[in-house]
Amino acid sequence: MILLNKTMMCGGLVVLAPGSPLQVLFAILIMLFHLLFVLKLAPYVKDSEDWSAFLSTLGLCLLSLGAYSMMIELDPDQMETIGVVTTVLPLLCIAVVFCIMVFVDGGLWRRLCGERKSTSKKNTNGKASATQVQPIDRKNNDKEKQENLDFKNWGRNN
Numbered sequence: 001m002i003l004l005n006k007t008m009m010c011g012g013l014v015v016l017a018p019g020s021p022l023q024v025l026f027a028i029l030i031m032l033f034h035l036l037f038v039l040k041l042a043p044y045v046k047d048s049e050d051w052s053a054f055l056s057t058l059g060l061c062l063l064s065l066g067a068y069s070m071m072i073e074l075d076p077d078q079m080e081t082i083g084v085v086t087t088v089l090p091l092l093c094i095a096v097v098f099c100i101m102v103f104v105d106g107g108l109w110r111r112l113c114g115e116r117k118s119t120s121k122k123n124t125n126g127k128a129s130a131t132q133v134q135p136i137d138r139k140n141n142d143k144e145k146q147e148n149l150d151f152k153n154w155g156r157n158n
Helices: 002-015 021-041 047-070 076-105 108-113 141-152
Strands: none
Touching: 002 021, 021 047, 047 076, 076 108
């Protein structure tokens, strides 16, 4: 899906009315569909990766929207406001993605907050395991010994 998005943004938009508002409108639509895809399906393993993908796609969508709004004929004051907004919002998205990379993916957040120690054992995903070991009833030792011998001798020719 990412490769399709990049192909459409780089290759597909080049042939579609170059330099016109229609080209920018289709860029906004492509990024919007990709944004909804990432937001709805959450295709990545970690939540931080999903948030990073969402915010970077949102930044590109806002950047395309800013380019579209700059094609409109407005007063110089309004154009300046649009310029500031279209510069600040994508930069804010990039800054948040960078913070996610450093704090969450880099483990800095865990170090700053201190790791909480849990009494339950954790599995490989880092989540507490719901599996519990039940105690063995040792009342029938003779029967258990016979079963163990039968198991040891299984498959041998007697």
